Amino acid sequence: MTFKHSRFSVPFLLLFVLLSCDTQTTTVKSCGDGFLDPGEQCDGNQIPAQTTCRELGFHQQDGPIVCDSECKLDLSVCVFQCGDGTITPDYEDCEGEDLDGESCSTLGMGGGTLACNDACKFDTSNCEDQAQCGDGVLSLPFEQCEGTDLGGQSCAAMGYYGGQLLCDQECAFDLTPCEGFGRCGDNTIQSAYLEDCEGTDLGGQSCTTMDYYGGVLLCSDQCRFDLAPCEAFGRCGDALIQREFLEGCDGANLDGVTCRTLGLGTGTIECSQDCLSAIPACEFITLVNVPGGTFHRNANLADTSTVTAFRISETEITRGQWTEIMGTDPSSDTYSGGGAGDPVQRVNWYHAIAFCNKLSLHQGLTPVYSVSGVNFANLVYSEIPTSNNATWNSVTANWTANGYRLPTEMEWIWAAMGAIDAWDKPFAGSDGSNLIGDYAVFGFGSGEPGATPTERSDAVAGKLPNELGLYDMTGNVSEWVWDLYANYPAGALTDYRGPSSTTDNYRCRRGGDWTHASGSCEISDRSTTYPHIRDYFIGFRVVRK
Numbered sequence: 001m002t003f004k005h006s007r008f009s010v011p012f013l014l015l016f017v018l019l020s021c022d023t024q025t026t027t028v029k030s031c032g033d034g035f036l037d038p039g040e041q042c043d044g045n046q047i048p049a050q051t052t053c054r055e056l057g058f059h060q061q062d063g064p065i066v067c068d069s070e071c072k073l074d075l076s077v078c079v080f081q082c083g084d085g086t087i088t089p090d091y092e093d094c095e096g097e098d099l100d101g102e103s104c105s106t107l108g109m110g111g112g113t114l115a116c117n118d119a120c121k122f123d124t125s126n127c128e129d130q131a132q133c134g135d136g137v138l139s140l141p142f143e144q145c146e147g148t149d150l151g152g153q154s155c156a157a158m159g160y161y162g163g164q165l166l167c168d169q170e171c172a173f174d175l176t177p178c179e180g181f182g183r184c185g186d187n188t189i190q191s192a193y194l195e196d197c198e199g200t201d202l203g204g205q206s207c208t209t210m211d212y213y214g215g216v217l218l219c220s221d222q223c224r225f226d227l228a229p230c231e232a233f234g235r236c237g238d239a240l241i242q243r244e245f246l247e248g249c250d251g252a253n254l255d256g257v258t259c260r261t262l263g264l265g266t267g268t269i270e271c272s273q274d275c276l277s278a279i280p281a282c283e284f285i286t287l288v289n290v291p292g293g294t295f296h297r298n299a300n301l302a303d304t305s306t307v308t309a310f311r312i313s314e315t316e317i318t319r320g321q322w323t324e325i326m327g328t329d330p331s332s333d334t335y336s337g338g339g340a341g342d343p344v345q346r347v348n349w350y351h352a353i354a355f356c357n358k359l360s361l362h363q364g365l366t367p368v369y370s371v372s373g374v375n376f377a378n379l380v381y382s383e384i385p386t387s388n389n390a391t392w393n394s395v396t397a398n399w400t401a402n403g404y405r406l407p408t409e410m411e412w413i414w415a416a417m418g419a420i421d422a423w424d425k426p427f428a429g430s431d432g433s434n435l436i437g438d439y440a441v442f443g444f445g446s447g448e449p450g451a452t453p454t455e456r457s458d459a460v461a462g463k464l465p466n467e468l469g470l471y472d473m474t475g476n477v478s479e480w481v482w483d484l485y486a487n488y489p490a491g492a493l494t495d496y497r498g499p500s501s502t503t504d505n506y507r508c509r510r511g512g513d514w515t516h517a518s519g520s521c522e523i524s525d526r527s528t529t530y531p532h533i534r535d536y537f538i539g540f541r542v543v544r545k
């Protein structure tokens with residue numbers, strides 16, 4: 001067989017080869033493709049392992065190293081390095097020509113010329129007296145350490161939380177074991193060592209997350225929160241009332257609110273957890289035990305009265321107590337201090353017995369009084385008579401009931417005396433030498449020593465109590481009692497409750513008041529008024545058996 005030689009040009013052969021390839025590949029360097037290509041320091045999350053600021057010659061690191069858009073390491077988190085012109089304590093002795101004020105002589109090495117080497121350590125080679133690293137002698141301050149001689153230093157002494165300080169071959173401290181435990185200032189919050197924060201890293205906290213009303217939270221040099229800017233705004237729980245943030249109280253700081261100022265007897269007040277309001281745990285009406293006893297009504301030794309033991313309210317009924325039960329406060333703001341703790345006034349005798357019954361029902365007790373055709377459970381304030389009323393004048397009393405009632409005149413006298421036989425006392429609480437102005441609100445405009453300077457009643461319990469602990473028995477407002485007004489029978493009386501009827505239906509009042517002079521404060525003084533009369537110096541208190 002004969003073959004003919006054929007000639008092919010080189011370009012043709014190359015084209016043939018290229019066209020004969022089934023697979024084509026192209027290698028392209030591209031920053032941002034997620035692959036670490038030659039010439040790139042990094043690419044996205046592709047950062048060479050073990051890349052730290054220390055390994056790159058820096059002394060400290062303020063955060064993680066990231067890769068920038070040009071595939072170069074962003075070293076902005078790396079701070080302080082030899083050659084930056086600033087001496088970094090604990091890491092450098094000097095910087096270029098800056099020897100930090102030191103010289104061969106200050107280092108104890110005689111004369112000569114001190115220099116700074118490329119590692120920012122002192123070059124003492126031109127000093128007259130030289131130190132030799134490794135000679136077993138620690139030469140401070142140009143050597144930090146020498147072998148195991150650390151010059152009294154330790155990781156803890158240098159502010160680290162643990163670790164074993166070492167000495168390297170250049171007689172400088174090797175802080176690597178210390179850094180494994182961390183310290184305040186290493187830009188890592190060491191919660192195990194009670195660090196709150198690190199520099200600007202506040203661990204996600206702020207003044208508001210810590211329940212302060214405002215401010216900028218800071219981190220102290222000890223890596224603990226600096227709360228001063230927050231505290232300037234305050235928070236619920238700081239014992240200060242922040243009115244601009246609607247606080248009404250804070251912890252034990254109740255802004256002067258007591259059960260008495262609320263008109264709710266005695267007891268405790270607590271501040272709500274949100275500091276918005278005070279929560280009362282008050283005894284609605286505080287009753288004082290009055291022992292039974294016998295006393296003289298006047299100078300006649302034969303005119304005695306005996307009363308059985310009872311309980312009487314510590315103070316006159318307050319506006320707060322009245323409103324809680326009756327819903328409407330008839331008191332005059334002009335002639336009252338205006339607070340819930342002031343005595344209720346401008347109430348007539350019918351109002352007083354209605355209050356007693358409604359309070360009894362409110363507390364699940366048996367009412368004392370009965371008025372024909374009146375359902376006290378449904379009775380409202382506006383239905384109580386304000387003119388002389390025959391039906392209400394015919395009220396009857398169940399003296400065995402356990403509910404509230406008005407005191408009888410004899411009960412009131414015995415309580416005002418302080419359960420001491422002293423009918424001629426000039427005022428409740430008098431011992432013959434003390435001052436009436438300390439015990440009674442009386443005599444506006446009278447010019448008497450101790451008289452009230454204000455044309456109104458005062459809050460209850462503002463003066464001293466009598467011997468039983470009862471306040472305002474002969475002052476502030478005059479008090480309704482149960483009895484119809486009439487002369488007393490002569491001789492000895494027991495649990496006397498007044499006459500069963502009179503022609504004019506006057507009811508008795510006892511005790512002085514803020515409008516009248518001191519004579520009205522005498523224990524023996526009696527007043528009488530129609531039962532429908534209301535005035536700004538008339539109130540009452542209650543008793544129970």
